[in-house]
Amino acid sequence: MAHRKTAPPTPQATGSRDISLTIPVAPEMEIVATAQAAALGEHIGMSRDKIDEVKLALVEACINAFEHAHTRDERLHLTFRVGREEDGADWLEVEVFDQGQGFDHLRLEPPTPEQTFQGKRKRGWGLQIIRSLMDGVQISSGDWGTRIVMRKYK
Amino acid sequence: MSDACKVSVERRGEVAVLWTDGYINNQGGEEIARESYRQLESGARALVMNLEKTRIVNSIGISILIEVLERVMDKKGVLAFCNLTPTIDKTFRIMGLAQYASIYPTEEEAFQAVSARV
Numbered sequence: 001m002a003h004r005k006t007a008p009p010t011p012q013a014t015g016s017r018d019i020s021l022t023i024p025v026a027p028e029m030e031i032v033a034t035a036q037a038a039a040l041g042e043h044i045g046m047s048r049d050k051i052d053e054v055k056l057a058l059v060e061a062c063i064n065a066f067e068h069a070h071t072r073d074e075r076l077h078l079t080f081r082v083g084r085e086e087d088g089a090d091w092l093e094v095e096v097f098d099q100g101q102g103f104d105h106l107r108l109e110p111p112t113p114e115q116t117f118q119g120k121r122k123r124g125w126g127l128q129i130i131r132s133l134m135d136g137v138q139i140s141s142g143d144w145g146t147r148i149v150m151r152k153y154k
Numbered sequence: 155m156s157d158a159c160k161v162s163v164e165r166r167g168e169v170a171v172l173w174t175d176g177y178i179n180n181q182g183g184e185e186i187a188r189e190s191y192r193q194l195e196s197g198a199r200a201l202v203m204n205l206e207k208t209r210i211v212n213s214i215g216i217s218i219l220i221e222v223l224e225r226v227m228d229k230k231g232v233l234a235f236c237n238l239t240p241t242i243d244k245t246f247r248i249m250g251l252a253q254y255a256s257i258y259p260t261e262e263e264a265f266q267a268v269s270a271r272v
Contacts, residue, residue, distance in 0.1 A: 028158075031177055034210070052209055052241040059212050063179075113250020117224070122217035125249055129213055132248050133241070 016083035016093070023062070025074045030062035036080050037094055044082050044090045046154045053133040054092060054152050060126040061096040061148050069100025069146060090154040091135075095147060102141040159208065161185050163193065168272045169265060170198040175207040183218030190222045199231045200268035204261045206237035216249050223255050232256075232271050236264040 023029040034055040041051035079095040111124045136151040159182025160175040170193035226233045234256040246252045258264035
């Protein structure tokens with residue numbers, strides 16, 4: 001895990017439009033956040049099923065942070081962006097940033113259905129679900145916290 | 155919050171049909187588990203879960219559904235899901251729930267399938 005004193009700057013997407021939202025670390029606040037993702041998804045004409053995938057990925061990122069990050073400010077900082085590639089492809093991007101203790105995602109062993117059903121390890125699926133549902137996922141983490149940037153194309 | 159999952163149930167012989175309405179997280183999952191265990195204890199041998207009115211099931215909710223499935227399997231029973239959104243269907247497959255429980259497009263198909271197995 002790369003350690004930094006401060007969070008690295010967010011990569012800026014050319015021509016994107018941003019909306020920021022801060023939510024407290026509290027039960028079901030993740031659902032509040034999904035409303036914003038849905039509104040932006042509808043704005044760019046994304047299908048309802050794809051919006052559902054973004055919403056679930058966002059839920060998983062939030063509950064991971066709620067449970068494991070131990071944030072210093074008891075908040076999650078969310079940024080929603082919509083933009084368009086040069087080839088015309090529209091996208092919706094969600095960034096989840098916490099000022100928590102960070103983690104080394106490269107050293108996490110992904111769970112398997114066999115472990116889930118035969119053993120006691122029924123949790124730990126969040127990142128795998130996020131990666132399966134989104135078109136691009138970037139994770140950076142250190143002692144400054146964790147930033148997950150997830151993109152879905154329309 | 156207002157999106158808390160509500161669970162209703164109808165017993166049809168040895169089959170219990172459960173309908174969910176809302177977000178299935180830890181609380182919603184536990185509500186489903188409570189009702190499922192109540193049905194199993196009172197003699198149900200098969201459960202049909204109709205998720206038509208649920209659009210998000212998070213991984214905690216799914217882990218509780220897996221515990222319900224394990225309890226059903228311990229009792230040699232049957233569990234089937236129906237009316238899943240494509241996203242829920244995909245997530246159930248990612249976590250392996252679809253390997254051990256059956257998924258049907260409609261409640262009627264699910265009911266007929268489990269009825270034939272109990």
